[in-house]
Amino acid sequence: DVVVVQSGGGPVQAGGSLRLSCEASGFTFRTCCMGWFRQGPGNQREGVAAIASDGRVSYADSVKGRATISQDSSHNTLDLSMNSLKTDDAGIYYCAAVGCDLLFLDDILLGMTTIQALLNWGQGTQVTVCS
Numbered sequence: 145d146v147v148v149v150q151s152g153g154g155p156v157q158a159g160g161s162l163r164l165s166c167e168a169s170g171f172t173f174r175t176c177c178m179g180w181f182r183q184g185p186g187n188q189r190e191g192v193a194a195i196a197s198d199g200r201v202s203y204a205d206s207v208k209g210r211a212t213i214s215q216d217s218s219h220n221t222l223d224l225s226m227n228s229l230k231t232d233d234a235g236i237y238y239c240a241a242v243g244c245d246l247l248f249l250d251d252i253l254l255g256m257t258t259i260q261a262l263l264n265w266g267q268g269t270q271v272t273v274c275s
Contacts, residue, residue, distance in 0.1 A: 146170045146264040150239045153269035161227040166239030166266050168220040173243030178215060178222045179256050182271070184235035189260065192237070193224060194253040196244050202253035206232070234273040239266035 152164040164180065179194030193213040195201045201213055211226040222239060240256060240263040247255030256263060 146241060148239050148241055148264050148266040150237075150266040150269050153237060153271045155272040155274055156229050158229060158231060158273050158275045160229050161225065162229060162271060163226075164224045164237055164239070164269065164271075166222045168222070168239075168241040168264065171220060171241070173245070175244040176217070176220065176241060177244040177247060177252055177256060178220075178239065178241045179253060180213065180222075180224045181238045181240060181257075181260075182233075182235040183238070184232070187235070189238070191253040191257040194256050195222070196252050198244075200252055202251050204253065229273050231273045231275055234271055236268045237271050238268050240264060 147170050148168045150166040156162050176197045180192040181189050182192050183189040191204055193203045193211050195213045195215045197217045210228050214223045242263045249255035
């Protein structure tokens with residue numbers, strides 16, 4: 145089974161930065177797509193950023209220019225750095241992993257968003273943005 149373990153998160157001042165990490169194990173995928181999702185209070189879970197093992201990346205419009213996603217394919221680790229945090233960035237952040245072969249859209253983030261039921265999820269971590 146695929147296991148995804150997250151670290152990082154917590155309270156952050158508005159305008160500050162955060163760094164989240166996760167590590168996935170138990171892969172049998174030929175190629176791996178990993179990404180970050182978040183769910184704010186009263187909102188549906190939404191995609192934040194995603195990356196494929198071939199280096200393709202995709203970001204949500206709300207975080208473009210503020211977020212950087214990176215992956216160490218050899219260790220199946222994933223990092224998300226985000227700066228200039230806003231109160232809208234608060235929520236529970238989830239790391240997810242899936243074989244890229246399951247995606248049927250060219251955009252990785254949209255592709256993962258449309259097959260959320262098939263993703264392997266981390267435990268979630270709370271990010272609170274203090275104004």
